[in-house]
Amino acid sequence: MLRSKTILVLVLTVSLVMGMFSFGFAAQKEFVAIATGGTGGTYYPLGGALAQLLSNYVEGLIVTAQTGNASIANCNLIGRGQIETAFSQANTTYWSYTATGILKDAQPITNLRGIASLYPETIHIIATKASGIKTVEDLRGKKVGVGAPNSGTAADAEIILNAHGLTFDDIKPDFLSFAEVAQRLIDGQIDAGFTTAGYPTSSVINIATKRDIVLVPISEEKMKELVEKIPYYGATVIPAGIYKGVDEPVPALATPALWICDAKLSPSLVYKMTKALWEHRDVLEKVHAKGKDITLETALDGMGIPLHPGAELYYKEVGLIK
Missing domain, CATH: 3.40.190.10 (Periplasmic binding protein-like II)
Incomplete structure (x- = not known):
């Protein structure tokens, strides 16, 4: 009887420890969202594919794509800290960052950072x-x-x-x-x-x-x-x-369509996301015809805002930035 109780206690203890480990692993998950555009455009299907790509190839990361009003609205979401990353047109991204052009009467959104130029819109x-x-x-x-x-x-x-x-x-x-x-x-x-x-x-x-x-x-x-x-x-x-x-x-x-993010994201995370994008970009090509235009050679085209340090590190490693 005593032996049975001892075994039961050991089993419960092991289960408790394993549960604590499992909780610890779950706590290590990071969650990131991508603001895209309406369902009838190109942002939405490519954003969904990119989210899946990142979730598959960046360990411990779960990424979701969200519909939205795109570009200016997406920049505003990042400016307010309501989303981590987004797709946005190069022109409106620059105007949002500098409060120039058609946004000359707005406040500059200075926490916008670039990850990659994707394809021409x-x-x-x-x-x-x-x-x-x-x-x-x-x-x-x-x-x-x-x-x-x-x-x-x-x-x-x-x-x-x-x-x-x-x-x-x-x-x-x-x-x-x-x-x-x-x-x-x-x-x-x-x-x-x-x-x-x-x-x-x-x-x-x-x-x-x-x-x-x-x-x-x-x-x-x-x-x-x-x-x-x-x-x-x-x-x-x-x-x-x-x-x-x-x-x-x-x-x-x-x-150009840009993939941008909040400056507050960790360099390590953005480096991993940038690396995953360019090492597995063929996934995007299977989803939409514009996927073939997403190339490393054009990754900095139309980038009128500062690169995120994590993305910059990757581009230096591959020789795109000297």
Whole structure:
């Protein structure tokens, strides 16, 4: 009987010790979130894939991707300490950090740090053929989805309109997410919409399968003017055949998509995340066509804010920074 009680005590003691060890291991887990964008854009699927990649290849790390209004809103989330990392356009990230450009009246968000430049985001201006819109000037007086509030898309829309002598007062603006822009165009409730995302993007594919569309081009003159004025813009072309009914290449503007973070994140953690991204980037290529554009050679393109020390250390190790 005594022997049985002794064995029972030993078993309970071992169980208690193992439980304490298990609790200790659980306590070592780190949790990080990535603020992405709407479900109809490119940020969301790539953000989900990146979260899974990091959770799989960085020991003790659990990463989740969250939908959001993207760019400016994401920078604000980091500024308020409400999220650890985010995707954001290069132009709006720089304006948020420096309180310049369209954010000149805001407070600078000085805790923004860069991890990587990912891929070029293209500004799509989608109109229904029935609207008769063929140029940016034709948007005057029309119902236009200009992106979600505090999004990079809304910033792009305002800049492009201004370059063509228009403001939001000259159109009937609707602040809508990518998915909402798509649905309103399909339903005939708006005439046109802006979507800044890596092509092909699901929301535009959705519109083109249900309505006859045109992609409104940026003229060569305005393209040159905007690229010279705003260094984080570049000229690009949306290839023919990417979307149903778009049979000719369409001149457009693009800006890099950045992965950014809070300066407070530990250098060790950011180093591990940066290393995991570049050692397993092929995972992203399987999720979205833009994954192939995520390359180490372009990892610093359009990086207008300071790199996080952890990311900087990795780039020095691989020779990208001397």
